Amino acid sequence: MSEMANGQVRANGIDFHFLEQGDGPLMLCLHGFPDHAPSFRHQLAGFAAQGYRVVAPYMRGYAPTGPAPDGVYRTAALAQDALALIDALGGAPAVLIGHDWGATAAYGAALFAPEKVRRLITMAVPYGTGMAKALLTDPDQQRRSWYMGYFQMYFAEAAVAANDFAFIARLWRDWSPGYDMPADDWAALQATFARDGVVAAALQYYRQTFSGVPAEGELATLQARIGREAIDVPALYLHGADDGCIAPGLEGDMAALFPKGLKKQVVANAGHFLHLEQPDAVNKLIGDFIG
Secondary structure, X not given: OOOOEEEEEEEOOEEEEEEEEOOOOEEEEXXXXXXXXXXXXXXXXXXXXXXXXXXXXXXOOOOOOOOOOOOOOOHHHHHHHHHHHHHXXXXXXXXXXXXXXXXXXXXXXHHHOXXXXXXXXXXXXXXXXXXXXXXXXXXXXXXXXXXXXXXXXXXXXXXXXXXXXXXXXXXXXHHOOOOOOOHHHHHHHHHHHHOOOHHHHHXXXXXXXXXXXXXXXXXXXXXXXXXXXXXXXXXXXXXXXXXXXXXXXXXXXXXXHOOOOEEEEEEOOOOOOHHHHOHHHHHHHHHHHHO
């Protein structure tokens, strides 16, 4: 089996850097916050061994991938990135996997161009209105999501970076309380967020989502569709039973928005970063689903 390698491709006006392993049909893995492409290493190795070309890009703004050339970090733009990556990698129709912000990007991509996505697998962030409703009405989820409001503050960049990114280390402990990140992994994650502009870009994902300022032009039309319209792709949704970021059970009307079928599974002994915490269980669920 081939070893994990680095690659680069231009897609949607951005130079994307990525990790890849294997040959065969494309499996594209999109990471979230506070995270980066190496967190998919178990999926790269596991599915490369099953005959896939597994690619995990650093998302826009997460160096070494370039920043958004137009300064936009909205969900619809992330979805356009995913579709452009599928095209640039010559992998349509692809298996698309997304975790956290990567899940929101994957939902949008599958919604906008279902013909380019053979199977959709998302983790930790549900589709539909359940999460939005919880932010308005559920005190438990409001407590879990405190950081979203904190990120709107002008001093958030400095706070996140202070004391060698102790803020990020605390989020990982809170969100995945049973996971002890290896020292080498923590050093690599620190190095990613220490790159110029990464913290500012990562916070823009949240600031633009909750700013109340609408998107403009075609992006506004696309943005309005996400979370409201049905996705015409078979889907699998996974959530860690011990997720300290987003509580299990907020899927709400999610199943009704997947007319080609939705399978849901809560993964035991896993928190928010379930693909790292329980890679064998997660890979088996994905493998059984994609066939």
